[in-house]
Amino acid sequence: MKVLKTGAAVAAAVALALTATACGGGTKDGAAGSSGDAKKDKVVIGIKFDQPGVGLKTPEGKFTGFDVDVATYVAKELGYAPEQIEFKQAVSAERENLIANGDVKFVVASYSINDKRKEKVDFAGPYLLAHQDLLVRADDSSITKAEDLNKKKLCSVTGSTSAQNVKTKLAPEADLLEQGGYSECLTGLENKKVDALTTDNSILAGYAAQEKNKGKFKLVGLSLSNENYGIGLKKGDKDLQTKINAALKKMVADGAWETAVKNNFGPANYKNEPAPQITEGS
Incomplete structure (x- = not known):
């Protein structure tokens, strides 16, 4: 009889576990289950x-x-x-x-x-x-329009639409350098490895406004495209x-x-x- 009672208890436990799983199993990333009140994880x-x-x-x-x-x-x-x-x-x-x-x-x-x-x-x-613009060194007066980039070194990031816009439409003879990030382009601009950095004016303004960059760079003030x-x-x-x-x-x-x-x-x-x-x- 003791063995039978133990077997019945195990069976009841298994049945209870199966019932719980069927009624409200966990969902990915903490999303709500059937009750709808579980919080998302992240x-x-x-x-x-x-x-x-x-x-x-x-x-x-x-x-x-x-x-x-x-x-x-x-x-x-x-x-x-x-x-x-x-x-x-x-x-x-x-x-x-x-x-x-x-x-x-x-x-x-x-x-x-x-x-x-x-x-x-x-x-x-x-x-x-x-709007797409150009960032140049503060003491550079040779670049006032996109066409001035012909024969000059232009930097942007890999996968950006900005550099291709300049290269194909505005300054086909520009020497285009593509980097992994804008920080690399900015370093190149400061060190005179490149002559201009192109991307959206919002991004360029953010760089120019940094405390460490104040007085070093300037926006040319162009609207080369709508972004x-x-x-x-x-x-x-x-x-x-x-x-x-x-x-x-x-x-x-x-x-x-x-x-x-x-x-x-x-x-x-x-x-x-x-x-x-x-x-x-x-």
Whole structure:
């Protein structure tokens, strides 16, 4: 009889475990089960780590910049607190891969919307309209327009649309050097290894405004292209696209967008365009 009782107890325990599993098994990343009230664990967001004013990881390990503020606001609207955000470096050439491989939930990394990129990823937004410009040394008066780059050394980052725009349309004889990050280009500019750095004026303004760079560089003041920054996400994820668009609209409406612009770009006297209309996904 003792053996029978033990067997019955084991059977009851197994049945109870099976019932619990069927009613409310765990879900990936702490997502809510059938009750819907379990909290999400974290969200991984791709940003730039080397763009002052836009996306920067400081030596202390903090993250600052306009894109960081936008990403944090959007994450909040998706249900994530700041401490649940994991920022992952998204260099220009790897943004599509990070999204496609599921390494990030979305990318907020001075990511200009264009048709070629939209073949691989979807976008929400846009959330900022920037213009391509040139950064040169403060004492250089030889470059006042894009055509002046012919026969000169131009630097940008691998995967950037800015350098190709100059090389193919504006200064085909420019000697183009592509680096892994803008910091390398800036070092080359300071050391006279290159004559100009090209990318969006928002990014250039952030570099020029850094305390260590004040007086060293200047913006030429051109508008070589329109760059609509969007938030990149996995192709076909319409639900996430809709939620992010709603978050961006709310950020503009409640004044948080304007505050972020002033906090991050104001020191460089950057003249921003008004918040653009949301066009992706509509």
